[in-house]
Amino acid sequence: MTTITIPFTGKRFSIGTIILLSLFVLGIAASIFRWVDGFSGMANISDTRPWGIWISFDLLVGVAISAGAFILAATVHIFHIKTFQPILRPALLTGFLGYVLVILSLLVDLGQPQRIWQMLIYRNLHSPLFEVGMCVMTYTFVLFLEFSPPVFEKLDWTGVLKVIKKISIPIVILGVVLSTMHQSSLGSLFLIVPYKMYPLWYSSLLPLIFLVSAIAAGFGMVIFECSMSHRVFGGQPRRDVFQGLAKGLLVTLLLLLLIKSIDLTISGEWSLIIENSLQSNMFILENLIGVILPIAILIVPTFRKNIAWIFRAGLMTVMGLILDRLNIGLIGMAGASYTPHWMELAVTVGLFAGGILVFGLAMKNLPLEVHE
Amino acid sequence: MESYKTKGISRRDFLKIFTTGSLGLALAGNTVGIASASSSVLLPADQQKALLYDATLCSGCKECELACKRYNKLPDEKVDDLTGNTLTLIKRYSSEDGQQVSFRKYQCMHCVEPACAASCPVGALHKLEDGPVVYDSYKCIGCRYCMQACPFGVPRYDWSLSYPLIRKCELCYLREAGPACAEVCPKQSLIYGQRGDLLEIAKNRIQANPGKYYQDRVYGEFEAGGTSFLILSAVAFENLGLPIMDDKALPDRTQWAINIVPLIFLGVGGTMSAIYKYAKEKQSNNGKEES
Numbered sequence: 136m137t138t139i140t141i142p143f144t145g146k147r148f149s150i151g152t153i154i155l156l157s158l159f160v161l162g163i164a165a166s167i168f169r170w171v172d173g174f175s176g177m178a179n180i181s182d183t184r185p186w187g188i189w190i191s192f193d194l195l196v197g198v199a200i201s202a203g204a205f206i207l208a209a210t211v212h213i214f215h216i217k218t219f220q221p222i223l224r225p226a227l228l229t230g231f232l233g234y235v236l237v238i239l240s241l242l243v244d245l246g247q248p249q250r251i252w253q254m255l256i257y258r259n260l261h262s263p264l265f266e267v268g269m270c271v272m273t274y275t276f277v278l279f280l281e282f283s284p285p286v287f288e289k290l291d292w293t294g295v296l297k298v299i300k301k302i303s304i305p306i307v308i309l310g311v312v313l314s315t316m317h318q319s320s321l322g323s324l325f326l327i328v329p330y331k332m333y334p335l336w337y338s339s340l341l342p343l344i345f346l347v348s349a350i351a352a353g354f355g356m357v358i359f360e361c362s363m364s365h366r367v368f369g370g371q372p373r374r375d376v377f378q379g380l381a382k383g384l385l386v387t388l389l390l391l392l393l394i395k396s397i398d399l400t401i402s403g404e405w406s407l408i409i410e411n412s413l414q415s416n417m418f419i420l421e422n423l424i425g426v427i428l429p430i431a432i433l434i435v436p437t438f439r440k441n442i443a444w445i446f447r448a449g450l451m452t453v454m455g456l457i458l459d460r461l462n463i464g465l466i467g468m469a470g471a472s473y474t475p476h477w478m479e480l481a482v483t484v485g486l487f488a489g490g491i492l493v494f495g496l497a498m499k500n501l502p503l504e505v506h507e
Numbered sequence: 508m509e510s511y512k513t514k515g516i517s518r519r520d521f522l523k524i525f526t527t528g529s530l531g532l533a534l535a536g537n538t539v540g541i542a543s544a545s546s547s548v549l550l551p552a553d554q555q556k557a558l559l560y561d562a563t564l565c566s567g568c569k570e571c572e573l574a575c576k577r578y579n580k581l582p583d584e585k586v587d588d589l590t591g592n593t594l595t596l597i598k599r600y601s602s603e604d605g606q607q608v609s610f611r612k613y614q615c616m617h618c619v620e621p622a623c624a625a626s627c628p629v630g631a632l633h634k635l636e637d638g639p640v641v642y643d644s645y646k647c648i649g650c651r652y653c654m655q656a657c658p659f660g661v662p663r664y665d666w667s668l669s670y671p672l673i674r675k676c677e678l679c680y681l682r683e684a685g686p687a688c689a690e691v692c693p694k695q696s697l698i699y700g701q702r703g704d705l706l707e708i709a710k711n712r713i714q715a716n717p718g719k720y721y722q723d724r725v726y727g728e729f730e731a732g733g734t735s736f737l738i739l740s741a742v743a744f745e746n747l748g749l750p751i752m753d754d755k756a757l758p759d760r761t762q763w764a765i766n767i768v769p770l771i772f773l774g775v776g777g778t779m780s781a782i783y784k785y786a787k788e789k790q791s792n793n794g795k796e797e798s
Binding site: 169170171172173174175180181182183185186209212213214215244245246247248249250251253254257258259260261262263264265266268304308309311312315316319320323324326327328329330331339342468 | 672760762771789
C-alpha cells in the first residue's frame with residue numbers, strides 16, 4: 136500500500152488514511168463555522184426547507200444502516216443462532232459509532248445544541264421526536280455496553296467485565312426494544328405532514344415501513360462491511376455467515392415488498408407511479424435498486440450462495456435505502472428547492488470519514504475477532 | 508445464597524424482573540402522559556380567543572403589519588413571505604386577467620389542535636388555555652420540527668443568529684387589549700373575539716350576502732380540526748395559497764403511533780424474553796449447553 140511519511144514525526148500513513156483525515160478535519164472546520172457564525176453562510180436550509188441533508192442523510196440514513204447491530208445481537212444472543220458470532224463484535228462497533236455520528240451531526244443541525252439534554256426535563260410525550268431522542272440517547276449507551284467487553288478485555292478490567300456479562304441478555308433485549316421503537320418512530324415523524332409529503336411516500340404505515348426497511352438495510356450494511364473488512368484487513372470470508380445474512384435479507388425484503396404493495400393498493404396510488412414526474416421516477420428508482428433487484432438476485436438459489444452476488448444485493452439494498460430516506464426527507468417533501476451547500480456536505484462526509492478512521496483504529500487495537 | 512441458585516432459576520428471575528420492570532415503566536409512562544395531558548385543560552374551541560379576517564373588506568392598507576412591528580419591536584423589512592422579523596403580512600392576489608383582486612393576511616392560524624405543539628419534543632410551543640399558541644424560547648432546542656409540521660408555514664427561524672430561535676405570532680397574548688393588528692384595522696376586516704361569536708358573525712355575513720363568499724363557508728371552521736384565525740373570501744381559498752385539508756386534526760395522525768409505544772415495549776420485550784428462554788432450553792436439550 137502506498138504510504139506517506141509525515142515529516143518530523145517519522146510516522147507513516149497510507150494515502151487512504153490521509154484522505155480520510157483531511158475530510159474529517161474539513162468536516163470539523165465546517166462544524167466550527169456553523170457554531171461560531173450560524174447557518175446562513177454555510178447551509179442552504181431555510182424557513183421553507185427547514186430540514187436538509189443533515190436530517191435526511193445523517194439522521195434518517197445513519198440510524199437505519201446502523202440497525203445491523205441490534206439484528207445481529209438478537210440473532211446470536213436471543214435466537215441462539217451462532218452463525219453470526221464471528222461478526223457480532225465488529226457489527227456492534229459500527230452500530231455504536233453510527234449512533235455517535237448521528238448525535239454529533241445533530242449537534243451541528245440543532246439551533247440550540249447546548250440544550251440537547253433539555254429533552255430530559257421538558258418532555259412532550261405526544262411528540263414522536265421526543266421518543267426518537269430518548270431512544271437514541273438510551274440506545275447509544277446500550278450499544279456501548281454491548282460493545283464494551285473487548286475494551287475492558289484490553290484494559291484487563293475483569294470486575295467490570297463480569298458485571299457486563301451478567302446483565303448482557305437484558306441489555307440485548309432492551310436494545311431490540313429500543314431499536315424497534317425508534318426505527319419506527321423516525322417514520323412516525325412524518326405522519327404529521329400529509330399535505331407536504333408526496334402521496335407515494337406518505338402512508339399511515341410509515342412507522343412499519345421505516346422499521347422493516349431499516350432491518351433490510353441493516354443486513355445489507357453488515358454484508359457490505361464484512362466484504363470490505365475482508366478486503367482491508369485480510370482473512371477468508373466465511374461462506375456460512377454470508378449465506379445466513381443473504382437469507383435474512385431476502386426474507387426482510389420480501390416482507391417490505393408485501394407491505395409497500397398492500398399500502399399502494401389500499402391508498403389506490405399505483406397509478407401515481409407512472410405519472411412520470413421527478414417524484415414518481417425517484418420512487419421507481421429507489422424501489423428498483425433497493426427492493427426489486429436485490430430480491431431478483433437473492434431469490435435465485437445459486438446467486439444466494441455466491442458471495443459476490445450477495446455483496447451486490449446487499450450494496451443495492453443500502454443504496455436503495457439511502458435513496459428512500461433522501462426522497463422522503465427532500466425530494467418528496469414540499470418546500471423551497473434545495474441543493475446542499477458544500478459545507479453542509481463537508482460536515483456529513485467529514486463525520487463519516489472520522490467514523491471509518493475510528494473503526495480502523497479499533498479493528499487494529501481491540502480483540503474484535505471472537506475465538507471459539 | 509448465590510450458590511443455591513441454578514442457572515435456570517436465575518434466568519427465570521431475570522425474566523420476571525424484566526416483565527415487571529417493563530410493566531412498571533409502561534404504567535409510569537402512561538400516568539405521566541395522562542398527567543401532562545390533563546395539566547392544561549383547554550377551554551372549549553368556541554370560547555377560545557380568535558380573529559376573523561374578511562378578505563372582501565380588506566383594502567390592503569397594511570396598518571396591521573405596522574402595528575405588529577411596533578408592538579413586537581421588530582425592524583422594518585421588505586419581504587413577500589413571513590420571516591423571523593415579519594410575523595404578519597398582507598399579500599395581494601389577482602387573477603390572471605386582473606379582474607379579481609383579493610388580499611390575504613398571513614399570520615399564525617392558532618389551530619384548535621396545533622401540529623407545531625404536538626410535534627415539539629420539548630413542549631416549547633404550546634396552546635394556552637384560552638387559545639393562543641405560544642412559545643417558551645428557553646425550552647427550545649432548535650430542531651425545526653415545528654417548521655416542518657405546520658401546514659401553513661408559520662414558525663420561522665432567526666437565521667441571522669448563530670443559535671437561532673423560533674419566531675411566530677403569539678396573538679399578543681400578554682397585551683391587555685388583545686392583538687395589536689386587530690385594534691388598528693380601520694374596516695371591519697379584522698375583528699377579535701371568541702371563536703364561537705366570530706363564526707356566528709361570519710355566517711351572518713354569508714347569509715346577508717348570498718353568492719358573495721366563496722363556497723358560502725368560513726375557512727378554518729373545520730380545516731385540520733379547525734383554526735382560530737378564520738377567513739372569509741370571495742376568491743377560491745386555494746388561489747390565496749391556503750392549503751386544502753380535510754377535517755382530521757394533524758396531531759391525530761401521529762397519536763396512534765405514540766399510543767402503541769407501551770405495547771411495543773411490552774410486546775417486543777416479552778416476545779424476545781420468551782424466544783430467549785425457548786431457544787436456550789432447546790439448546791440445552793440438544794446437549795449443546797455452552798458456557
